[in-house]
Amino acid sequence: MLSRVADSLYWMSRYLERAENTVRQLDVTMGLMLDTTGTSAETRWQRLMASLGKSGSPEKTPGMEWNGDLDAMARTLVFDSLNHASVTFCINGARENARQVREEISSEQWQRLNRLFHQMHSQHAQAQFRSSINDSLASVVDGIHLFKGVSDTTMIHGQGWQFIRLGRYLERSYATATLLEVYQADMFQEREQDHSGYQYLELVGLLRCCTSFEAYCQVYTADLSPDRILEFLLLNRDFPHAIRYCVDGIRDAIDAIQRNGGRRPPEEFTAVIGRLHAMLTYTTVGEILAGEPGAFLHSIREQCMRIHEFIYRNYVQYSIQSALAT
Amino acid sequence: MEVDSLFGDYPLDQAFDEMREPGGALRPHYRALAETLARLPQEELQRRKQSAELSFLTQGITFTVYGRDEGTERIFPYDLLPRLITAQEWDRIERGLTQRITALNLFLRDVYSDAKILRDKVIPRELVYSCKHYRRQMRGLQVPRNVYIAVVGSDLLRLNTGEYVVLEDNLRVPSGVSYMLTNRRVMKRTFPQLFHSYGVRPIEHYSQLLLATLRSLAPEGRPEPNIVLLTPGVFNSAYFEHTYLARQMGIDLVEGRDLVTHDNIVYMRTTDGLKRVDVIYRRVDDDFSDPLIFRSDSSLGCGGLFNAYRAGNVTVTNAFGTGLADDKAVYAYVPDMITYYLKEDPILPNVKTFLLSDDKQRQHVLANLDKLVVKAVGESGGYGMLIGPQSTARQREEFARQIEANPRNYIAQPTLDFSRAPCLIGNHLEPRHVDLRPYILFGEKVNIVPGGLTRVALEKGSLVVNSSQGGGSKDTWVLEQ
Numbered sequence: 001m002l003s004r005v006a007d008s009l010y011w012m013s014r015y016l017e018r019a020e021n022t023v024r025q026l027d028v029t030m031g032l033m034l035d036t037t038g039t040s041a042e043t044r045w046q047r048l049m050a051s052l053g054k055s056g057s058p059e060k061t062p063g064m065e066w067n068g069d070l071d072a073m074a075r076t077l078v079f080d081s082l083n084h085a086s087v088t089f090c091i092n093g094a095r096e097n098a099r100q101v102r103e104e105i106s107s108e109q110w111q112r113l114n115r116l117f118h119q120m121h122s123q124h125a126q127a128q129f130r131s132s133i134n135d136s137l138a139s140v141v142d143g144i145h146l147f148k149g150v151s152d153t154t155m156i157h158g159q160g161w162q163f164i165r166l167g168r169y170l171e172r173s174y175a176t177a178t179l180l181e182v183y184q185a186d187m188f189q190e191r192e193q194d195h196s197g198y199q200y201l202e203l204v205g206l207l208r209c210c211t212s213f214e215a216y217c218q219v220y221t222a223d224l225s226p227d228r229i230l231e232f233l234l235l236n237r238d239f240p241h242a243i244r245y246c247v248d249g250i251r252d253a254i255d256a257i258q259r260n261g262g263r264r265p266p267e268e269f270t271a272v273i274g275r276l277h278a279m280l281t282y283t284t285v286g287e288i289l290a291g292e293p294g295a296f297l298h299s300i301r302e303q304c305m306r307i308h309e310f311i312y313r314n315y316v317q318y319s320i321q322s323a324l325a326t
Numbered sequence: 327m328e329v330d331s332l333f334g335d336y337p338l339d340q341a342f343d344e345m346r347e348p349g350g351a352l353r354p355h356y357r358a359l360a361e362t363l364a365r366l367p368q369e370e371l372q373r374r375k376q377s378a379e380l381s382f383l384t385q386g387i388t389f390t391v392y393g394r395d396e397g398t399e400r401i402f403p404y405d406l407l408p409r410l411i412t413a414q415e416w417d418r419i420e421r422g423l424t425q426r427i428t429a430l431n432l433f434l435r436d437v438y439s440d441a442k443i444l445r446d447k448v449i450p451r452e453l454v455y456s457c458k459h460y461r462r463q464m465r466g467l468q469v470p471r472n473v474y475i476a477v478v479g480s481d482l483l484r485l486n487t488g489e490y491v492v493l494e495d496n497l498r499v500p501s502g503v504s505y506m507l508t509n510r511r512v513m514k515r516t517f518p519q520l521f522h523s524y525g526v527r528p529i530e531h532y533s534q535l536l537l538a539t540l541r542s543l544a545p546e547g548r549p550e551p552n553i554v555l556l557t558p559g560v561f562n563s564a565y566f567e568h569t570y571l572a573r574q575m576g577i578d579l580v581e582g583r584d585l586v587t588h589d590n591i592v593y594m595r596t597t598d599g600l601k602r603v604d605v606i607y608r609r610v611d612d613d614f615s616d617p618l619i620f621r622s623d624s625s626l627g628c629g630g631l632f633n634a635y636r637a638g639n640v641t642v643t644n645a646f647g648t649g650l651a652d653d654k655a656v657y658a659y660v661p662d663m664i665t666y667y668l669k670e671d672p673i674l675p676n677v678k679t680f681l682l683s684d685d686k687q688r689q690h691v692l693a694n695l696d697k698l699v700v701k702a703v704g705e706s707g708g709y710g711m712l713i714g715p716q717s718t719a720r721q722r723e724e725f726a727r728q729i730e731a732n733p734r735n736y737i738a739q740p741t742l743d744f745s746r747a748p749c750l751i752g753n754h755l756e757p758r759h760v761d762l763r764p765y766i767l768f769g770e771k772v773n774i775v776p777g778g779l780t781r782v783a784l785e786k787g788s789l790v791v792n793s794s795q796g797g798g799s800k801d802t803w804v805l806e807q
Contacts, residue, residue: 001596001597001598002578002580002584002594002595002596002597003584003595003596003597004581004583004584004595005578006597099560100559100560102566102569102573103569103570103572103573103579159597163597257597261597261598262597262598263597263598263599315597316595316597318595318599320586320588320600323595323599323600324588324600
């Protein structure tokens with residue numbers, strides 16, 4: 001498979017995952033703002049920006065500083081296609097990448113993504129957003145889910161599909177780690193003092209950000225506690241939004257790419273993935289909490305970035321000299 | 327509905343009408359089509375039209391219009407009625423094109439090797455060497471099977487005598503074949519019964535023929551050649567076609583940045599490392615193909631490509647420098663080439679062409695600019711053109727000045743009243759001017775899929791069929807009988 005094509009598929013997938021994540025987190029944050037707790041709307045918004053990883057780059061994400069007008073800010077975060085944090089920006093990016101590999105993806109995939117793209121740019125979407133933000137956000141998530149569905153059912157599960165998975169799981173691991181890192185400080189602070197319903201709502205919100213409330217309840221019942229949530233979102237083997245599951249997915253995808261004719265990853269590459277995998281497989285939540293959970297989460301993010309670099313170095317931007325030598 | 331009431335504003339004049347005889351009677355082979363249309367209720371006809379259009383839309387069959395910021399992807403307008411060509415007419419076209427392409431290919435080989443035709447003064451030396459598409463780098467270079475022009479799309483017109491003439495040969499990177507193929511697919515769904523009853527010759531195997539042609543031109547010693555299609559990228563107006571053909575043939579669609587050369591071998595960057603490329607079906611102009619040899623500011627091509635090509639390690643098709651033979655001034659000499667190389671009379675005639683580098687012809691043309699069509703020799707796509715009868719005095723002055731400044735750059739032709747075919751305009755049939763672009767493949771031998779792309783000047787009275795200038799297309803049915 002052409003390196004450029006792999007690159008486009010990988011980014012198409014990452015952008016869509018990012019769009020979905022943004023929509024979900026925005027939805028949850030706005031829901032939480034309805035309850036008047038000690039946490040101010042401003043703090044919530046800043047936390048949202050931090051967990052989307054957007055707090056550090058105001059030049060690319062103008063208008064994301066809290067200004068009190070929540071509706072306007074939410075609309076910017078969804079529709080402003082010039083704003084790098086926005087959902088529309090991500091969907092544009094996904095579609096642009098797909099357009100460049102039109103011959104690699106199925107017609108169904110293209111049509112789905114195209115429809116989602118046109119939906120984001122339609123008058124109707126703006127009107128729907130004004131009348132019901134929830135419906136509007138839900139329809140975006142639906143569009144993305146449909147795309148993932150046709151991707152899985154209409155595309156050959158060869159290298160291209162594996163690069164799509166790789167993009168999805170890497171983006172998701174990184175986003176979930178960021179989210180947990182932002183939330184963990186508050187999560188464990190409030191544990192002692194508050195037994196009103198507010199903390200419950202906060203924790204449900206955190207789980208909802210990862211569409212994991214129902215899954216969590218199946219495993220632990222509705223008895224929400226911060227350490228269990230951390231355990232579930234970090235270490236669960238079977239839940240697709242848990243970081244461990246995603247890292248397993250990354251490992252699988254890399255193996256499958258090699259089986260399908262991709263380059264053999266160098267040892268340092270497999271070592272990075274192996275280390276992260278081992279970290280999530282053989283550490284207990286007790287050990288994490290005994291140490292520094294923030295640092296642990298931060299280290300996951302760093303390792304994700306290293307994996308991304310290795311993906312580039314191995315499949316996309318490898319040096320010609322080294323490729324000629326083999 | 328009676329057949330007669332189908333016709334709205336349907337004037338017949340001296341231009342050849344594809345469907346009706348000068349007296350107004352239907353031509354025999356169009357009768358079944360007209361009767362079917364007359365039998366269909368209006369709503370049904372409109373429904374089929376809409377369904378056909380929707381099908382183009384959802385498939386994303388679009389082209390890019392240059393010079394507009396937004397909405398640059400457009401759907402290629404499509405007319406519902408097929409253009410019919412009888413077996414007899416087609417036989418002549420096919421023989422004529424085969425002859426013409428064979429001669430043009432011999433001409434290219436000759437000019438880039440011994441240049442006998444120039445020595446024998448059949449074509450003026452100066453005319454060839456002053457052509458902006460002449461590539462000195464091609465001199466003495468051996469191309470696989472001596473095939474310079476593997477993929478060709480020639481434009482034919484039908485004059486009021488009913489005779490087909492060649493307007494131009496597109497020997498560089500002709501486009502439009504994907505519209506021919508998708509038109510057919512939509513048409514078969516829109517009028518299945520009619521299609522069946524007509525006995526139409528198939529065209530669907532074009533992609534397979536193209537692949538076989540490309541394979542036949544692979545460098546020696548490469549029995550399983552890696553064939554790729556080189557596109558300028560997503561911003562090119564024909565990008566849809568590039569993706570379509572690559573998918574139909576099952577080959578990789580590459581951009582210049584995917585390619586690297588090393589030791590005169592071309593590789594593409596894959597996730598499995600570098601993979602050798604053997605045949606490049608090039609949809610990038612000469613100028614942009616190799617910044618080391620041609621335009622150095624181009625980022626669309628691949629540095630070192632030409633040297634690899636020269637070394638015989640990769641086939642690039644069409645070859646470089648083929649634009650020489652579709653230069654509109656060199657065009658005037660194609661009948662002479664046919665006689666010179668093949669010792670045959672041309673089967674398909676040329677359009678009368680005035681060469682403006684000739685003083686006498688130029689004076690004649692300048693005096694009659696309002697009656698003639700003037701074209702820049704190296705342009706295509708309907709750009710750089712003056713249609714005398716439809717021009718303003720100011721435009722004519724402008725062209726006259728340009729002609730005086732650089733006469734070699736222009737030719738003139740009479741304004742042709744070429745044929746018209748019925749199109750569905752609103753609820754009625756109206757005639758519109760059409761041309762025909764058959765697609766010719768030249769590998770082991772010359773192959774032409776029956777028909778081609780019929781382009782329509784959808785605006786009433788317009789003579790310009792180019793998609794970039796408001797043209798559309800229709801399916802072309804070559805009948806078995």
